[in-house]
Amino acid sequence: MMNSIRNQFPILKTRVRSLPRRGGAKSLVYFDNAATTQKPEIVLRAMDKFYRSKNAPVHRGVYTLAEAATAAYENVRDQVRDFIHAAHREEIIFTAGATASINAVVAGYVETSLHRGDHILLTDMEHHAMIVPWQAAAERKGLEVDFVPLTSDGRVDIGVFKKALAKYRPKFVGITHVSNVLGTVNPVREMIAAAHKIGAIVLIDAAQSAAHLPIDVQKLSCDFLVFSGHKLYGPTGVGVLYGRKELLERLPPFIFGGHMIEEVTREKTTYAPLPAKFEGGTQPVAEVVGLGAAISFVQGVGFNAIQKHECELSAHMLKGLKVISGLTLLGPATTQGRIPVFSFTISGIHSHDVATLLDREGIAVRAGHHCAQILHSNLSPDASVRMSLGVYNTVGEIDRTIAALHKIQEKFYA
Ligand SMILES: Cc1ncc(COP(=O)(O)O)c(C=O)c1O
Known part of the structure; x- marks a missing residue:
């Protein structure tokens, strides 16, 4: 199965680092999937085909081509509804990505439902995309942003979370489904239930989970x-905001302009019903079509197969990392309750050096704080190296990486 999946991703055939002194070109090992995933042929072809045969403005034309473009766009809304098991298609809003979606919710809530002194509860594990919009809003509106601390191995303890709910009585809770640094899956169902008990509204950041775990919003x-589409084997520039219908109906629009209106007069504008209310301006139609193809790709492989394969990758990676001396893995070293994202430091070697030396072997990894500085300040003094794997990665690529890490470690300690 693995070869048939890999063959669908043309970029994985790329050879990199063609330096003759360093042994010539290496086949690419792409381990930066938490940042963005590569795109399968089905996505590339869908977008190409859209531009070649269906491109026209959506929702606005009565001519055949515009109707075909609108149908292509709206079909993806149904696909997304099915993918995350939403109750209604109007609950699916297309945005520019996870960051844009979070910003939209924050702006709407701050404007309509939050008041000076209200508390917002986040976890220490959040991506900056969740932290920064709330902090900026808090500054403007006089809100308090509180954080749930993590366990020493980087988990959210449900007991600690419940205590924070009782202490701060937040109006709004923002939780990442999966950590983009540690790969750990949070007990979101329990966390949501606990937050609802005190009447808080909950926003789940599924940027890191959508490609790895089935999601059922109901x-x-x-x-x-x-x-976001681009972390799900789809294109950049498109993402999804799901909201319960009655909440979206109360939320004000965040992009004002064409298409999102019902009527405009000199005196005032009334807004279109869902989902148009949130989709002002010309939408990224080809990207939405690409997102639909990406969902078809993921559903074609199936989450059972994805999880089985990724669990094998995690077990192999953890076994390999364990024997590299001086290596500290951030977060728990378990195969269960995680996706294949691994961040680590090697004592005495800066993480940026590790990433640069891995690149010389053709292995693409990320070094830095991975847009999670609060998490990093808890677990590691500065940067870490992150290796994030996807459905097309192989045990052979892990072996190559572990061998390269041994070489780096020996070189620095020689
Ligand atoms: C957990 C998490 N949330 C949000 C984002 C933001 O996603 P985007 O940059 O696609 O808007 C990321 C991206 O790395 C992420 O890992």
């Missing part, structure tokens, strides 16, 4: 959920 009972 079973989770979340109020809002966001993700």
